[in-house]
Amino acid sequence: MRIIFYITILTSVLFVSCKQAEEVKEVSVIPQPTSLNYSNGEFEFSKETQLITDHTEDFENEIAFFQTVAKASVGSSLSATEGQSKIYLIKSDEITVPESYSIQINSNEIKLIAGDQKGIFYAIETLRQIISTSAITKSTEETILLPQLRIQDQPKYSWRGMHLDVSRHFFSIDFLKKYVDVLAYYKINKLHLHLTDDQGWRLEIKKYPLLTEQGAWRTFNAQDSVCMKMAKEDPLYAIDTTHIIQKNGKTLYGGFYTQDQMKAFVKYASKRHVEIIPEIDMPGHMMAAINIYPNLSATGKSSWGKLFSTPLSPVKEEVYTFIENILDEVIQVFSSDYVHIGADEVEKSSWMESAQCQAFMKKNGFTTDKQLQGYFVNRVADYLKSKNKKVIVWDDALEDDIDSTLNVMYWRNWIGGVPEKVAANGNQMIMVPGDPLYFSRMSTPLYNIYNMNLLGDKYPADKMNLIKGIQACVWSERVGSYKVVEALVFPKLLALSERAWSSDQVLDWEDFKVKVKNHIPILDNMNVNYHYKPTKELTPIMEVDTLNNRIGLSFISELSNPTIYYTTDGTVPTNESKLYKGKFYIEGNAKICAAVFTNNQPEQPYLEKELDYHLAIGKAVSYNTPWNKAYPAADTGSLTDGYRGGKSYGDGKWQGFTTDLDVVIDLGEVKPINSVTANFMQITGPGVYMPESFEVSISTDGKTYMSIGKDINDVSKDEKELTFKKFTCKADAVEARFLRVVAKNKQQAFIFTDEIVVN
Numbered sequence: 003m004r005i006i007f008y009i010t011i012l013t014s015v016l017f018v019s020c021k022q023a024e025e026v027k028e029v030s031v032i033p034q035p036t037s038l039n040y041s042n043g044e045f046e047f048s049k050e051t052q053l054i055t056d057h058t059e060d061f062e063n064e065i066a067f068f069q070t071v072a073k074a075s076v077g078s079s080l081s082a083t084e085g086q087s088k089i090y091l092i093k094s095d096e097i098t099v100p101e102s103y104s105i106q107i108n109s110n111e112i113k114l115i116a117g118d119q120k121g122i123f124y125a126i127e128t129l130r131q132i133i134s135t136s137a138i139t140k141s142t143e144e145t146i147l148l149p150q151l152r153i154q155d156q157p158k159y160s161w162r163g164m165h166l167d168v169s170r171h172f173f174s175i176d177f178l179k180k181y182v183d184v185l186a187y188y189k190i191n192k193l194h195l196h197l198t199d200d201q202g203w204r205l206e207i208k209k210y211p212l213l214t215e216q217g218a219w220r221t222f223n224a225q226d227s228v229c230m231k232m233a234k235e236d237p238l239y240a241i242d243t244t245h246i247i248q249k250n251g252k253t254l255y256g257g258f259y260t261q262d263q264m265k266a267f268v269k270y271a272s273k274r275h276v277e278i279i280p281e282i283d284m285p286g287h288m289m290a291a292i293n294i295y296p297n298l299s300a301t302g303k304s305s306w307g308k309l310f311s312t313p314l315s316p317v318k319e320e321v322y323t324f325i326e327n328i329l330d331e332v333i334q335v336f337s338s339d340y341v342h343i344g345a346d347e348v349e350k351s352s353w354m355e356s357a358q359c360q361a362f363m364k365k366n367g368f369t370t371d372k373q374l375q376g377y378f379v380n381r382v383a384d385y386l387k388s389k390n391k392k393v394i395v396w397d398d399a400l401e402d403d404i405d406s407t408l409n410v411m412y413w414r415n416w417i418g419g420v421p422e423k424v425a426a427n428g429n430q431m432i433m434v435p436g437d438p439l440y441f442s443r444m445s446t447p448l449y450n451i452y453n454m455n456l457l458g459d460k461y462p463a464d465k466m467n468l469i470k471g472i473q474a475c476v477w478s479e480r481v482g483s484y485k486v487v488e489a490l491v492f493p494k495l496l497a498l499s500e501r502a503w504s505s506d507q508v509l510d511w512e513d514f515k516v517k518v519k520n521h522i523p524i525l526d527n528m529n530v531n532y533h534y535k536p537t538k539e540l541t542p543i544m545e546v547d548t549l550n551n552r553i554g555l556s557f558i559s560e561l562s563n564p565t566i567y568y569t570t571d572g573t574v575p576t577n578e579s580k581l582y583k584g585k586f587y588i589e590g591n592a593k594i595c596a597a598v599f600t601n602n603q604p605e606q607p608y609l610e611k612e613l614d615y616h617l618a619i620g621k622a623v624s625y626n627t628p629w630n631k632a633y634p635a636a637d638t639g640s641l642t643d644g645y646r647g648g649k650s651y652g653d654g655k656w657q658g659f660t661t662d663l664d665v666v667i668d669l670g671e672v673k674p675i676n677s678v679t680a681n682f683m684q685i686t687g688p689g690v691y692m693p694e695s696f697e698v699s700i701s702t703d704g705k706t707y708m709s710i711g712k713d714i715n716d717v718s719k720d721e722k723e724l725t726f727k728k729f730t731c732k733a734d735a736v737e738a739r740f741l742r743v744v745a746k747n748k749q750q751a752f753i754f755t756d757e758i759v760v761n
Contacts, residue, residue, distance in 0.1 A: 028149070030135040030520035031128055032496050033189055033503035034510070035155040043109045045087065047133065048145040049078035052085025057093040063273050064122045065091065071126060075133050076144050087111060091122055101191075102156035105129065107148055120275045124189055128153065131187075134524050161432050161471025162502035163192035163279075164495065166487065169199035169290070170225055170478040172218075172245050172257040175267050177484040184492075184528055186274035188499035193271065194279040194342065194473065200289035200311045201225065205280070205335070206260045209327045210295075217290040218258035219247070226255060229482035238489065241482035264335050272337065279394070280336045282328060283344030285314035285321075285378050298324060300356035307349035316353065316378035317362040326385055339392050340409070345379050346396035376402025383408055394432070400424065409470065413440075416652045418632045421457050425465040432470050433457075437652055439474040439498070441490045444533050448518070449541055449558055451497035452511055455654070474498050485531045492525055492532035493518050515562050536560040538598045540609040546644035547587065548620050553613045553644060556585040557596060567604070568596035577602045588613045591761070611646065617675075618642045618667050618741075618760040626664035630752070633658030640756075641680075642667060647756035649724065651683060651690060656754040663693065663745035663753060667760065672702055674735040675710070678743065679759045684717055684725045692717045694748035696729035700738035707742055719749065 031038065053068065055061055068091070069079040080089065089112040097103065097117035103125035106113040114125040136148050164185055166173065182193060197204045203217035222230075232239035245257045259267075268278045289311040292304040300315040314321050332341060350371035353359040359374065368374060376399075383393040383405055394409045397420050406428035412420055415435035424431045433439075438450040456472065474494070476487055496518055500509065518534075525532045537560050545554035557566055566582035567575040572593030580586075582596065594611040597604035621642050629635075635657040636643055647655035678698040684691050692715045699707035711731035729745070741760065747753050 029132045029151075030517040031131050031153075032514075032517055032521060033500040034508045034513075034517075035128070035153045036505055036508065037152070037154045039152045041150045041152070043150040044147040045107050045109060045112060045150060046145060047076060047087070047089075047112075047148055049076045049080070050086040051076075051080055052088045053080035053082055053091070054088055055091040057091070060093055061091055061119060061122055064119055064126060067123065067273070068126050071130050071133075075130075075146065078144075090114065093117065093122070097121060099156045100160070103128075103153075104155070105132075105151070105153040107132075107151050109150065112148075120191075123186075123275050124155070127187055127189065128155070131524075134527075135520050157189070157503045158505055159469070159471030159502050161192055161473065162190050162499070163194055163432065163434075163471065163473030164190050164491070164498075165194040165196065165434075165473060165475040167196040167199070167476060167478040167481075168204050169196055169202045171229075171241070171481050171483075172202065172204060173242075173484050173487065174244070174257075175259065175263050177487075178267055179270055180484075180529075181487070182271045182274055182276045184525075184530060185495070186276050187528075188495060189503050190495070190499060191275055192277050192279055192473065194281060194475075196281045196283065196477075198282050198290060199287045202256055202258075203290040204258045205264065205282075205332070206258060207328050207331050208261070209331065210324075212294045213291060214258040216294055219249070219254040219256040221252060222255060225479045226482070228480055232480065233482070238485055239480070239482055242484065261331070261335050268335070268337055277338050277340075278336055279338050279340050279342055280332055281342035281344060281394075282332060283342075283346070284325065284382065285316060285375070286310055286346065286348040287344060288314050291324075295324070300352045300359050305352075307351045310347045310349035312352050313348050313350070314378075315356070315359070316374045317356075317359050322381065322385075325382060329382075329386060329389075333386075333389055333391060340394055341386050341391050342394040342411075343379070343382055343386070344396060345375070345399035346413075347398060348375055350375065370402075372402040375399070376404055379404055379408075397424065400427065400429075403427075404429070411473070413475075416632060418634045419460075421461050425462055425468055428468070430468050430470050433472045434475060436475075437650065439472070441474050441476050441494050442480075444490065445537075446494060447537060447539070447541070448494065448497045448515075448560055449511065451494055452501060452509070452514060453558075454501070458654075472498070472502050488531040489533040492530050493521065493534055496521060511558070512562075515560065519562070538564075538605040539607050540566065540596055540598065542594075542609060542611050542648075544613070544645055545585070546615075546619065548644075550587075551615055552587045552589045553615050554585050554587045555594065555611070555613065557582055557609070559598065561598065565599045566596055567599055568594060568609075570594060572610070574608060575599075575604055588615065590615055612681075613646070614757070614759045614761070615644065616759045616761050617669060617673055618758060619644045621670060622668045623758075624666045624668070626666065627659065627661040630658045630660045633752075633754070635756075641665065641758045644757070646681070647683075647754075651685075651752075651754045656683070656756050658752050658754050659745075659747060660750070660752055662747045663743065663755065665743050665758070666704075667741045667743065667758060668704070669739050669741070669760070672737050672739045675700060675733050675738050675741070675760065676735055677730060677732045677759075677761045678710075678741060679728055679730045679761075680743070680745070680755045680757065681726055681728050682745070682753060682755050684721060684727075686719070686722050689751040690754060691719055691747075691749040691751050692725075692727055693729070693745035693753045695746045696731065697744045697746075698731040699742040699744075700733070700736060701740040701742070702738055704740045707740070710736060 072080045087110050092115045094115050101120045103116040103121040116122040203213045207213050229239050229241050246255050271278050292299050296304050298314050299312045305312050379399050386393050397412045410424045410429045411432045411434045413434045413436050433456050438446050541558040543556040567579040569575045569579050570592040592613045596609040640657045695714050697712040699709045701707045710733045713729040
């Protein structure tokens with residue numbers, strides 16, 4: 003962890019490799035440009051370089067920004083009238099894709115060319131990175147040699163977003179400015195601010211001053227005590243004391259943004275081409291307001307339901323007056339075309355207890371509480387659309403029919419079929435899959451972000467035009483200071499940046515790992531409190547080869563060119579074991595154990611993986627009970643496709659059931675059976691348990707079955723840690739074509755398995 007004092011980024015020294023007497027042949031640009039080609043020779047960038055533009059009025063903001071870059075790089079802004087070498091900012095009608103640009107670096111001139119202001123700005127940011135990752139070959143910090151090159155670049159997605167929850171914990175305007183500076187450096191163009199929630203109201207609303215006078219402050223709550231407890235072991239998690247005040251004899255924690263402060267911040271961000279998206283979460287997550295105005299709820303009280311807080315009433319006219327008055331002020335503060343209204347995690351039980359809600363439902367022919375939510379969302383959205391605003395909601399809003407003009411943020415990637423449902427409804431979608439794009443865990447591997455599967459195979463190809471882009475989120479329940487925000491976000495943001503901007507054709511994991519190392523000094527110079535500790539954990543990538551009856555295995559690492567040894571019998575490898583040189587294949591069964599080696603010693607954690615090319619691979623499976631639609635894995639082929647799951651039931655390999663698992667496998671012909679096994683997992687927090695038992699019955703005709711054994715669970719339901727168990731039923735070369743496998747779900751919760759292995 004790097005703890006570095008904050009100073010303004012644009013005046014930071016951008017030199018990374020000062021006074022290194024070596025020739026630079028390549029630079030590290032993140033996100034990777036569409037094309038980048040080098041040629042021989044260098045450009046000498048110094049305070050004697052001249053800055054020339056043919057569209058001064060169009061690029062006034064960008065010229066001012068470039069001069070700050072020049073001053074930070076060579077100690078002086080550049081002359082517009084004379085110089086030994088030249089940098090041109092050129093507007094070109096030939097570059098028509100928004101935000102696109104080209105860079106040409108020759109021996110005596112640099113040309114930054116774009117069709118719009120955003121393109122020129124991103125060209126400048128790319129040039130900053132070229133400067134920052136180029137070695138300085140002279141004895142002065144006033145001259146930098148840049149390699150001759152050509153760049154053509156354009157974004158993959160128009161929406162490249164980051165998010166910050168300022169409600170659970172509050173963050174200053176100064177930090178928000180710093181956040182924007184670094185986002186812009188990596189071509190992130192949206193900052194989504196979660197301004198209101200149960201724990202705090204952070205934006206001044208002049209018509210309702212109590213929202214910030216009372217709703218922006220609290221005595222310490224459970225989330226604060228969690229941070230305090232964590233801070234005892236790691237001071238990083240300590241709550242920022244600058245947001246603690248004494249008032250009327252009480253210690254209060256919080257804060258809010260005045261409208262003038264936020265307007266100034268929005269203007270600051272716009273100069274860096276970062277659009278600030280406000281979110282006022284409704285009808286749920288509104289306790290900060292309902293505590294002050296309890297009549298806004300259906301029951302006239304502020305309380306907690308079974309899962310979430312009591313929401314706004316969807317049928318009281320005073321609620322819509324309240325919301326519309328707030329939104330009128332919000333859209334005066336934020337220049338964005340978008341307003342986010344949340345619509346997630348709505349606790350609807352209070353609606354069903356309300357006679358007023360029940361009467362409204364009867365009058366309108368509603369039969370479910372989801373229709374009440376749809377009514378609320380559409381009515382608020384219609385109001386915003388009347389103000390020429392575009393509306394964003396979380397994907398929970400799709401529980402009922404919503405207007406197809408709404409933009410949907412897809413976050414619940416553990417729920418099957420959500421993207422397809424969004425597409426079917428015709429909504430544009432911003433991809434925010436919680437795993438891995440909720441940056442709330444330090445341990446989220448960069449590989450998971452860089453290589454995430456965003457949509458799966460079932461998303462309709464003809465609906466790709468509905469995808470606006472991707473975004474990552476920082477929810478701040480356990481984030482007591484800006485230092486924790488930075489540690490959670492960086493360098494993960496670099497992987498997000500490349501996935502959001504760069505074309506699939508130029509994505510390169512091995513190259514990206516090297517670039518991240520080269521950008522760590524840049525984050526240092528930006529005073530970013532990053533958390534960069536590449537894990538020695540290996541990620542297995544399987545390939546089931548049904549043509550040759552074998553399974554291929556590759557290892558992915560966050561380290562660059564690690565030394566890896568492995569065994570196939572499950573023993574811990576030594577430097578006398580097999581050296582990993584790339585994908586290898588297993589026929590039959592193997593227990594893989596692999597490790598990264600340092601100084602000829604294996605490093606924890608070891609990778610342990612069972613591989614089985616077994617009798618049932620590719621065979622038909624019929625389901626007597628269905629899988630849970632939220633966890634289909636690969637549907638009917640999941641249990642016999644040869645692919646084993648990892649440590650997460652949401653990785654697309656584990657198939658989930660909330661009933662008993664009861665399936666029949668057809669081997670296609672009678673074969674001798676020696677054993678049938680299946681792995682299950684338990685992690686009780688989200689309600690995942692072991693089955694009570696695992697039983698296998700066999701048949702030659704598919705009609706008459708005989709049990710070959712039952713394996714009884716011995717893992718306690720009170721075991722809370724992630725646990726795996728292999729259930730086994732053995733036989734002695736008993737002949738069968740059909741196998742019925744039943745796993746009893748005693749807890750009536752989730753059970754998960756990844757493969758039924760038949761040997």
